[in-house]
Amino acid sequence: SIIKPAVAAHGLDIGIITTASIVNSSGGIQVAEWFFGDWKVGGHGITDVIKALSESVNTFFYVYGGGYKETRGMGLKGLTNAFKSFGVGSKLGLDLPGENAGFIPDEEWKQKVKGESWYIGDTYNLSIGQGDLLITPLQAAEMAATIANGGILYKPHIVKAVKDTSTGLTQNIDPQIINPAAANLKSISIVQKGMRSCVEVGSCRSLLLYFAAGKTGTAEWSSTKPNHAWFIGYFPAVSPKIAFSVMVEEGGEGSSAAAPIAKRLIEWYSINRP
Secondary structure, three states: OOOHHHHHHHHHHHOOOOOOOOEEEOOEEEEOOEEEEOOOOOOOEEEOHHHHHHOOOHHHHHHHHHOEOOEOOOHHHHHHHHHHHOOOOOOOOOOOOOOOOOEOOOHHHHHHHHOOOOOHHHHHHHHOOOOOOEOOHHHHHHHHHHHHOOOOEEOOOOOOEEEOOOOOOEEEOOOOEEEOOOOOHHHHHHHHHHHHHHHHOOOOHHHOOOOOEEEEEEEOOOOOOOOEEEEEEEEOOOOOOEEEEEEEOOOOOHHHHHHHHHHHHHHHHHHHOO
16 A cells, blocks of 8 residues: 555656546445455445545545546556656665665566466556565655655765875765656645645554654455564654655554564654754
8 A cells, every 4th residue: 555655656756646526435336346445344435536545545546547437547667757756666776785666567477478468457456566566665665755755766875975085086976867757746746735634634644743754554365374564654744854764564554563663763863963
């Protein structure tokens, strides 16, 4: 579910989603004999994009990600563009060895590797960050930072400067832009409101004492072991100073396992980097 802000931002950018877009979340959607559910039994009721991000409403992203009945969705191509715009699916160029590219599945890959066609259910799963999508903690933090700063995807780096000991000259490592507009500012501002609402009234309420913005997530990866718990966010919610991602392997729910760690991070930062 931490991918939902990127989906929402791109959907807003291309006009598939607007502030007037709503769904009635009653627990999920039915397609033939297959059911795609919300995490909340009985659903979330009438939902717009702000509420969809705040409460992580799957049905909203099924409908506007894959399309449903008369409502046109982004489709696999639109979702793929959303992920790539925010740096998912390729190496970001971190100045440390071992960076992983993550992975965005598509029809050709599924047919080649699994010997199966791509179904609408695959698109629904992809629209909420499930299925065969792989995202790294670094990419998740980059996505949070991109939303926080208004839509600019920067190349991540650890080294601040390099000093030549023989000459005494110092070369500063300046920020490099990968994508100057992952989404336009109007779309980003709507997503920011959704992530702020997540802290105020949604699934991120453990950070309510802090003026932060965030998004919880739960990654299903095994049929026998607990889910991975995710949380991404930034602080403060206006003029942010830091962005972060937290992933707890086999931690269960993002709201109960990962969000409290983010809270401790913000507490430390508030005290030590005022």
